Amino acid sequence: MYYFGTDGIRDKAARLLELRLPYLLGCALSEKGGKVIVSRDVRTHSEDIEKQLCKGLLTGKSQIWLTGVLPTPALAYVAEQERADYAVMITASHNSPEFNGLKVFGKNGSKLPLAEETALDARLRAIAEGEHIPSDAADTAAADALSDDELGSELSIRISKQNHRIRIVDGAQQMYAKRVRSLFSRFDGQKVRLDCAHGCYAGLAKGIFEELGIQTVAENDTRDGERVNVECGSTHIDKFAAHVKMNEIGFAFDGDGDRVLAVVDGKPYDGDAILLALSTLYRIQGKLRKKFVVGTKLTNSRLQRELAFQNTALVRADVGDKYVLDMLRTSCCPLGGEKSGHILMLDRANTGDGLITALTLLEVKKTIGSLPKFIPYPMLEFNVRADNPAEYSKSEEFLNKVAVAEKNFGKKGRLIVRPSGTEPYIRIAYECFTGESEPVFEKIRELFL
Numbered sequence: 203m204y205y206f207g208t209d210g211i212r213d214k215a216a217r218l219l220e221l222r223l224p225y226l227l228g229c230a231l232s233e234k235g236g237k238v239i240v241s242r243d244v245r246t247h248s249e250d251i252e253k254q255l256c257k258g259l260l261t262g263k264s265q266i267w268l269t270g271v272l273p274t275p276a277l278a279y280v281a282e283q284e285r286a287d288y289a290v291m292i293t294a295s296h297n298s299p300e301f302n303g304l305k306v307f308g309k310n311g312s313k314l315p316l317a318e319e320t321a322l323d324a325r326l327r328a329i330a331e332g333e334h335i336p337s338d339a340a341d342t343a344a345a346d347a348l349s350d351d352e353l354g355s356e357l358s359i360r361i362s363k364q365n366h367r368i369r370i371v372d373g374a375q376q377m378y379a380k381r382v383r384s385l386f387s388r389f390d391g392q393k394v395r396l397d398c399a400h401g402c403y404a405g406l407a408k409g410i411f412e413e414l415g416i417q418t419v420a421e422n423d424t425r426d427g428e429r430v431n432v433e434c435g436s437t438h439i440d441k442f443a444a445h446v447k448m449n450e451i452g453f454a455f456d457g458d459g460d461r462v463l464a465v466v467d468g469k470p471y472d473g474d475a476i477l478l479a480l481s482t483l484y485r486i487q488g489k490l491r492k493k494f495v496v497g498t499k500l501t502n503s504r505l506q507r508e509l510a511f512q513n514t515a516l517v518r519a520d521v522g523d524k525y526v527l528d529m530l531r532t533s534c535c536p537l538g539g540e541k542s543g544h545i546l547m548l549d550r551a552n553t554g555d556g557l558i559t560a561l562t563l564l565e566v567k568k569t570i571g572s573l574p575k576f577i578p579y580p581m582l583e584f585n586v587r588a589d590n591p592a593e594y595s596k597s598e599e600f601l602n603k604v605a606v607a608e609k610n611f612g613k614k615g616r617l618i619v620r621p622s623g624t625e626p627y628i629r630i631a632y633e634c635f636t637g638e639s640e641p642v643f644e645k646i647r648e649l650f651l
Contacts (some may be wrong), residue, residue, distance in 0.1 A: 211223055214301055242272075273460070275556070278312070297625070317412040382388055386561050396454075451573075477497065611642055
């Protein structure tokens with residue numbers, strides 16, 4: 203696809219605005235009309251992207267609902283409850299503050315199926331290349347009248363006065379919090395420490411944990427668009443792990459709240475470990491009737507081995523939660539996820555939800571007394587810089603390096619190569635099945651870097 207990557211449209215915020223991608227997306231979505239719910243994360247430029255998106259949506263017949271700052275899973279839940287035709291989350295998820303993006307949800311608050319996303323991507327490109335955009339003249343004039351001054355901190359009030367098609371949504375966060383609390387009984391006596399990454403869960407997650415009887419300490423618990431994900435959150439789990447006490451379980455969220463990593467017994471507990479724990483609970487509860495869970499190509503092979511002891515199989519999808527979701531949908535399986543901590547439990551939420559994942563992990567501990575230990579095969583992961591990752595990954599130079607790596611190290615482990623869909627890198631991973639992994643890792647680094 204041209205604009206959509208692994209998880210929506212993503213780039214540096216300045217480039218998104220320069221290319222007018224939020225506006226183009228709004229134009230494309232508005233062609234079908236219907237209700238579109240828009241939320242944003244805490245980044246300083248998310249409001250500017252929201253402005254462009256609204257102008258695009260006003261070129262058609264869409265009814266626009268604005269929620270302000272909201273975690274991604276909260277938007278998905280509200281979109282489902284309000285039967286939205288589309289929902290758009292303005293966020294760059296776990297990326298650093300200079301990035302931003304747009305995640306698109308379809309009916310019922312679910313990520314768009316791959317075929318729909320591909321069609322939307324093609325329509326975006328056609329509009330960008332100058333194809334006529336059908337619109338109502340009055341609404342187009344109203345959209346053009348929305349100047350930057352009129353779309354400042356009082357976005358909700360000023361737009362609603364100027365155009366009746368924009369509605370301000372109050373109470374969306376409270377609605378989501380009530381839903382999360384309803385899924386769980388109390389966890390009195392449990393101690394946890396949270397890293398809210400200065401993101402969307404800041405000021406929200408701690409209160410929900412405490413209302414469930416959990417003794418909670420929260421770090422990076424202020425929403426801050428300049429510091430979101432900076433040396434904190436799920437992308438810096440080792441740093442957070444050093445703060446978590448042995449009598450606590452730690453949970454580190456990303457900026458928009460759709461993923462979480464844990465710290466158990468003072469050590470990082472990644473998405474593969476979380477999947478193992480959740481599969482144990484699901485098996486006890488009789489929810490794994492088909493006896494498999496869905497991972498990705500990056501899922502550690504140790505999980506495959508551990509699941510086999512539970513008479514459960516691991517099925518691998520391509521990397522990206524949308525591919526995991528597609529496989530879960532087609533196979534009617536409720537549980538899957540990624541090593542990054544993006545976990546899908548379709549019996550509890552229709553998208554990745556870091557808060558529900560964290561609380562379900564506590565439910566595992568409450569049910570069986572402890573969380574299963576997980577010791578993965580050693581895995582090397584690094585990035586190769588490439589201005590055009592998809593193109594360079596097919597070049598003769600790069601393919602020769604892959605061939606050498608497979609020839610020399612293919613029998614000792616598993617090599618995974620994939621162009622990033624969100625950043626200018628080719629991701630290299632190598633899972634080592636032998637005891638002496640470091641010498642092998644060093645040779646692979648030398649080959650690619």
